[in-house]
Amino acid sequence: MDHVITVRELRVRDRNKTLVGPVSFEVEHGSTTGLCGPSGAGKSTVLRALVDLLPAGLTREGRIEVAGRPVVSRKGDADLRAKVVLVPQTPVVFGGSILDNALFGLRHVMRAPRQVLGDRAEQALKEAGLWKEVRDRLDSPAQTLSAGQRQRLCLARALALEPTALLLDEPTSALDERSRDTVEESVAALRGRRTVLLVSHDPAQVDRLCDRTVRLELPGAESLVAVPS
Amino acid sequence: MTITEEKRPAAEPGAQPRPRRSAWVWGWLFTGAFSVVAVLLALLGYLGEGVAGGDVDWAGLLTESSWNPSGSVFGGLAMIYGSAVVCVIALVLAVPVGWGAAVALSEYVPGRTARALRMSVELLAAVPSIVYGLIGILLIRPFVGSIADVPGGDSLLAAGMVLAVMIMPTIVAVSVDSLAAVPDRDREAAFSLGLTRREVIRSAVLPKARAGMRAAVLLGLARALGEAIAVFLVVGRADGRLPGTLDQLLNSLVRPGQTLTTKLAGPEPVLAGTSGTYFASLCGLGLVLLALVAMATVWGNRGASRPVRVARFRGRRSAGRSRVQVDRFVAALRLSALALPVLLLLGMFAVLATRGSAAFDPSFWFTSATGAAGGGVSDQILGTLLLVVTCGLIALPLGFGAGVLLGVHASARTARVLQTLTVVVGGTPTVLLGLAGFVIFCSAMGWGRSWLAGAFVLVPVVVPMVALPTCARVRSLSPEMTESALSLGLTRAQYIRSVVVPYTWPATLTGLLLGLARAAGETAPLLFTATVFFGAPALPGGIVESPVQALPTHIFTLSQDSGDPQAVAQAWGSAMVLVLITAVLLSLAVALRNRFEGERWTT
Numbered sequence: 100m101d102h103v104i105t106v107r108e109l110r111v112r113d114r115n116k117t118l119v120g121p122v123s124f125e126v127e128h129g130s131t132t133g134l135c136g137p138s139g140a141g142k143s144t145v146l147r148a149l150v151d152l153l154p155a156g157l158t159r160e161g162r163i164e165v166a167g168r169p170v171v172s173r174k175g176d177a178d179l180r181a182k183v184v185l186v187p188q189t190p191v192v193f194g195g196s197i198l199d200n201a202l203f204g205l206r207h208v209m210r211a212p213r214q215v216l217g218d219r220a221e222q223a224l225k226e227a228g229l230w231k232e233v234r235d236r237l238d239s240p241a242q243t244l245s246a247g248q249r250q251r252l253c254l255a256r257a258l259a260l261e262p263t264a265l266l267l268d269e270p271t272s273a274l275d276e277r278s279r280d281t282v283e284e285s286v287a288a289l290r291g292r293r294t295v296l297l298v299s300h301d302p303a304q305v306d307r308l309c310d311r312t313v314r315l316e317l318p319g320a321e322s323l324v325a326v327p328s
Numbered sequence: 329m330t331i332t333e334e335k336r337p338a339a340e341p342g343a344q345p346r347p348r349r350s351a352w353v354w355g356w357l358f359t360g361a362f363s364v365v366a367v368l369l370a371l372l373g374y375l376g377e378g379v380a381g382g383d384v385d386w387a388g389l390l391t392e393s394s395w396n397p398s399g400s401v402f403g404g405l406a407m408i409y410g411s412a413v414v415c416v417i418a419l420v421l422a423v424p425v426g427w428g429a430a431v432a433l434s435e436y437v438p439g440r441t442a443r444a445l446r447m448s449v450e451l452l453a454a455v456p457s458i459v460y461g462l463i464g465i466l467l468i469r470p471f472v473g474s475i476a477d478v479p480g481g482d483s484l485l486a487a488g489m490v491l492a493v494m495i496m497p498t499i500v501a502v503s504v505d506s507l508a509a510v511p512d513r514d515r516e517a518a519f520s521l522g523l524t525r526r527e528v529i530r531s532a533v534l535p536k537a538r539a540g541m542r543a544a545v546l547l548g549l550a551r552a553l554g555e556a557i558a559v560f561l562v563v564g565r566a567d568g569r570l571p572g573t574l575d576q577l578l579n580s581l582v583r584p585g586q587t588l589t590t591k592l593a594g595p596e597p598v599l600a601g602t603s604g605t606y607f608a609s610l611c612g613l614g615l616v617l618l619a620l621v622a623m624a625t626v627w628g629n630r631g632a633s634r635p636v637r638v639a640r641f642r643g644r645r646s647a648g649r650s651r652v653q654v655d656r657f658v659a660a661l662r663l664s665a666l667a668l669p670v671l672l673l674l675g676m677f678a679v680l681a682t683r684g685s686a687a688f689d690p691s692f693w694f695t696s697a698t699g700a701a702g703g704g705v706s707d708q709i710l711g712t713l714l715l716v717v718t719c720g721l722i723a724l725p726l727g728f729g730a731g732v733l734l735g736v737h738a739s740a741r742t743a744r745v746l747q748t749l750t751v752v753v754g755g756t757p758t759v760l761l762g763l764a765g766f767v768i769f770c771s772a773m774g775w776g777r778s779w780l781a782g783a784f785v786l787v788p789v790v791v792p793m794v795a796l797p798t799c800a801r802v803r804s805l806s807p808e809m810t811e812s813a814l815s816l817g818l819t820r821a822q823y824i825r826s827v828v829v830p831y832t833w834p835a836t837l838t839g840l841l842l843g844l845a846r847a848a849g850e851t852a853p854l855l856f857t858a859t860v861f862f863g864a865p866a867l868p869g870g871i872v873e874s875p876v877q878a879l880p881t882h883i884f885t886l887s888q889d890s891g892d893p894q895a896v897a898q899a900w901g902s903a904m905v906l907v908l909i910t911a912v913l914l915s916l917a918v919a920l921r922n923r924f925e926g927e928r929w930t931t
Contacts, residue, residue, distance in 0.1 A: 152814060181817025191812040194830060204816030207826065253812070260817060 102164075103128050103264050103294045104149065104183070109161035111144050111153065119144050121161065124313040126264060131286075131295040133305035136315030142298040143188070145315070146266045149296075150180045166263055181208045184257040185266040189273050190249035197244070198237040200252055205259045223259035227251045228285040247278025251285050264294040271304070283308065353821035360729020364750050364795070367788040371756065374764040375611045375618065382608025389612050393570035395586075397596070402609035404616070406570045410484060410563070410585040411553060411620075417488025417581070418495055418552045423545055426499030428665025430541070433500065434507035435529050436663060445666075446504060447918055448673050452497035454842065454914050455676075456849020458880045459903045461558035462887050463676065464490035466683075466896070469562050476582035482564030484585040490558050495548035496669055502547055506540020507533060524655040546628030547755075554621045554757030556589035557851040557880075561887060565590055588617040593759045593852050602767060614760055625755030626748055683897070684904030692901055696866065697877075702894065705902050707866040711779070711876030712909070714867065715858065716848050718783035719790055720840060726787070727794025727843075728836050732828055734795065735802025736820075747799065754792030761785050762853035770857055777875035779868045782858020786847040793843030794836055801835035802828055834920055841917035845910045851880035861885045879906045 102125040110120035119141030126132045134142050148159045151170070163170040165183055170176075181204065193200055201220040205211075211219075224230040229251040233244075244252060250270055257265055270286065271279040286308055289295055299305050305312055385402065392403025433442055433449075468489050473481030510533050518532035534541075564584020571577040592614060600607040686692045695704035730750060737743045765785035769775050805828065813827045814820075859881040868874030879902050886899035 150815060152811060177814075177817050177819040177822075180815055184817065185811075185815035187808055187811050187815065189808050191806070191809045193809070193813075193827070203813075203826075204818065207819075207822045208817045256816060 101128050101167075102126065103166060104296065105162075105164040106145075106149070107162040109145065109148060109159060109163065111141065111148055111157055111159050113157055118157070119148075119315075122313075122315065126294060126296050127311075128294055129291060130310045131290045131297060131308055133309035133312040134296060134298045134315065135300060135302060135305050135312060138300055140315040142300075142315055143268050146185055146268050146296070146298055149266060150183055150185050151176050152180070152185065181260055182263045183266060184260055184262040184264075186253050186257050186268065186270060188269045190246065190253045192241040192244070192249050192252065195241065196238045197233050197241045197252065200241045201256050201259055203256050205256075208260060219259050219261075220255075223255040224252075226258050226289070227255035228281070228288060229255055245278065246274050247281045250274060250278070250282050254282075254285060258293075262293075264296060265289070267295060267297045269298055269300065272300070351821075353824055356725065357729045357733040357824075360726045360731070360791075360795070361733045361746055363726040363787075363791060364730050364746065364753050367753050367756075367791070368749060370768060371618070371760060371764050374767055375614045375760075378602070378611030378767075379608050379615065381603040382605040384605065384608045384612045386612065389609060390616075393568055395567040395591075397600070397606050400605060402605065403568075404588070404609075404613050406568050407586050407588045407591050407613065408616070409570055410587040411589070411617075413484050413581065413585070414488040414491055414559060414563070414587055415549060415552045417485060418491035419545065419549060421489065421492035422496040422499055422548060425665050425668050426496045426544070426548070427503060427541060428662045429496075429669050430500045430503035430507060430544075431529060431534075432662040432666035434504050435525070435533065436659060437666070445670065446501070449497050449500050449504070449669060450918070451911060451914055452669065452673055452676075453501050454845045454849075454910055455497075456846075456851070456880060456906055456910060457494060457555055457558045458849060458851045458883050458887075459680075459907060460490055460494045461561040462883060462899060462903050463493070463679065464558060464562040465887050467679070468493075472582065478582050478584070480564075482562060482584045483582045484563060485581045487559045487563040487585075487587070490562055491552040491555060493672065494555065494558060495552050496672070498551055499544045499548045500669060502544035503537070503541045506537040506544070509540070510536045524651055526655045526658045527651075543628045543630075546624050550621050550624035550628060550755045553617070553624060554589065554755065554759075556593040556757065556759040557884060559587055560590045560593050561884075563587060563590055565594065588613055588620075589757060589759050589852075592617070592757075592763060593855070597763050598766070598856055602771060614763065617757055618760060621755055621757055622752045625751055629748075629751045680900065680904050680907060684900035684902075686897060686901030687904035687908065693905065697862070702898070705879065705882065705898075705905060707864070708877045708879045708882045708902065709905065709909075710866050711859065711864075711878040712848055712880070712906075714779060714876060715782050715786060715854070715878060716844050718780070719786040719847050720844050722783065723787045723790035723794060723843065724836075724840055727791040727839070728798055728832075730791065731795035731798025731836065732802055732824060732832070734799040735805075735832075736824065736828065747796075750792045750795050753788050754796070756788065757852075758789060758850050759852040761788055762856055765853060766856040775871060776873040777858060777860065778871050779858050779874055779876040780871050782854045782876070782878075785853040785857050786850060789847050789850060789853075790840065790843035793846065794839040797835045797839040798832050801832040805831055834923075838917045838921045841913050841920070845913040845917070848909055848913065849880055849906060851884050854878055854881050855884070879909075 104126040106125065107123050108121040109123070111118045122145060124132075134145065136142055144153070144157070147153050149163060149170070153159060165179065170179060184204070193203055198217075198220055201224055202216055205216060205219060221230065224233065229248060232248060241249070241252060250273075254270070267286065271282050274282060283304070286295070286297065290308070290310070297305070297309060389402060389404045390408070391405055392401070393406040393409075394401050394403045395406065433445055437445060464486060468486050469481035471481065472478065472483055472486040472489070476483070476485070514532045514536065515528055518528040523531065563586065565586050566584035567586050569580060569583060569585050571580040592610065597607075597610050600610055692704040693709060694706050696707050697703045697705060730746070734743050734746055734750070737746070762785055765781055769781035769784060770777060775781050809827065810823070813823050818826065858875060859878045860875045861877070861882065864875045864877050868876055883899050883902045883906065886895045886902070889895045
């Protein structure tokens, strides 16, 4: 199987202090890979390094390849981010309607007639498991959605871009138990169809959702090897 | 901003590439930021060029008191002394009252009343200085004349009192902001330990608000130092008055004097030509003034944003019964301090409404002036609107660009430097803007008196007032939202267009309206550049040699003729019109802010 994402000896530094790594792992096409480890190990930082969204002041070293092409560290690589889409931990909903939000990224990345955009949005909302709940009120404000629905809306607007890979950063940690189940269902439904890298601090969740696991340790610890589960 | 939709048939979804149009957004933002730098460069260039064009005796300028152009004696010490004295008088009168009123407003007055009062204070702070000058001429000057033996009442004391009245609202408004920023849970925690209200304020509220309240004083000082017109009308403009002994010092307070700004607002800069020692010495005075005001503004703004240092606790425990009495006494003191600005507000509007009753006659608004002081002021209103609207059209994109660049710029140091520069531009004495505009537009570019020159000269007044709130609003965007937008593949330019603009526009527009309210009342920059008292068509036909008539300069000219009752009535009427226009702009701004600023654009 070919690798969608390959990470070799990735380190993230704050001046001279190494915050993360070195980490090496790969994400196979069509797989759901879990990235887990204790808090502070830098799971979210690794995701941000993959899409060049490290907080100001942090630098990365090492080699990252996405779909066979090396990622050159360069500010504002928007095209990369449209291919490998990060869904942050806390669901952020923009002003405007549910449909506006589902199309938020797509509308900027490509030009297409309204009809095509609408079809893509519908497809993405179905894939994220939100379509049934919002099909009658696509034009109502997105703020009216519950927290779990918002997280799935964030998932949908990432899926609408038809990304090569999805990076999910603790998608359920900001949610209550019931919403967590709905979001987990949506993520589980992507298994085998999309390439997903899922960050989670909950080993049980990784077991439930992922094909294989990459374990991150706190910096300084020895073993940083991908362990197929 | 419009996005042009090109209609191209899409063979399949996603076939169309992303539109690549980010360059212009960056160009726009950098133009905005550059405009701020350009204003400062133009100002420094004008003053520096002037100083370099002649032989300035700096030692003499800063230590000699005699000013005699015909004898080639240029000593500026008396003016520096005058400026210092009027500022000290203003601060001594305004600071205790302003602070007391601010504490009363924020801690004692119940919410609904406090909101209304805060709005009135903001209205007072936006009243054009020419109106304060008019009040100075017709109320404060006779008052000083009656308590001291000085003909007409023109004196440093009168100027200081006018400035005190003028800066008090600024001090109250900024102080209230910093008091309101102290979280309520701090007060609650202190109250629950058994402290009286006075003790809560002193030990829980003031330590956190102190930096902001100090900043309020510095901002008030900067405003007092840079004010030209209101002082010009009441200070008497007598050169070379420098006291030698303490006795003379006290006596000099009730004698006419001269300040840096009034020297520059007088006819001399225009008479002095554009080179030679005379002009160079005036430019030297301008540099001194600019440096003083810039220092006060930068310090003031730094204080407001700096984290609060832990203050030493200076309280002394007192016995149970007297605690309550002290508490009541202090409350009474503070509430009476609040009464002063309130009375001031009521008094001012009473005076304006009675003396300026002409303004309530519609024909005053819609007929032209006849003779020197008859008829209405429709031409002046049109001229003011023309200047303000043109200025707003230029200042909005520039200020917005500068604000967004300040807010999203990656490098913290660049942002800090740019922000300081913006703050300095905002605090620049407008009389200097007027003089620089006169030399650049009217002389060098050969426009003569031109409405467009006036609009350009007002732009630096408005740009910082648009840029700074925009920048603050951009910085309040949550990092999560930025990250969400960027992780969906938006370029920085698309992010600015789709996330930043929809989020900031209420703040931008509020800033613009407040800025225009200020620009509408500016007098000093227009005197040499754009306006005439009489005889210009209502709307100009071209750019070169096409002056307009404007309300502030109209009032300024009329008020210097305070012996003529008809001129005085006309001046009050025009002042009322100007205040009403300002009030409309201001209430629009406040309404906009209340409607949108509190509303969360996202969750």
